[in-house]
Amino acid sequence: MMGLCLRCGKLVCEGKKDFACSDRACRFVMWKNDRFFEQRGKVLTA
Numbered sequence: 652m653m654g655l656c657l658r659c660g661k662l663v664c665e666g667k668k669d670f671a672c673s674d675r676a677c678r679f680v681m682w683k684n685d686r687f688f689e690q691r692g693k694v695l696t697a
Contacts (some may be wrong), residue, residue, distance in 0.1 A: 653697055660664055 653663045656672040658679045672679040
């Protein structure tokens, strides 16, 4: 568990490549290797 989903308020879980909402219907996801963050020199971490 990483925290609460920004869309639905349920738990966010960490996977190998992403951080995703535990509710699959919500479909919230943040990719760890997202180009937006990489271009700005940021790394998503727990």
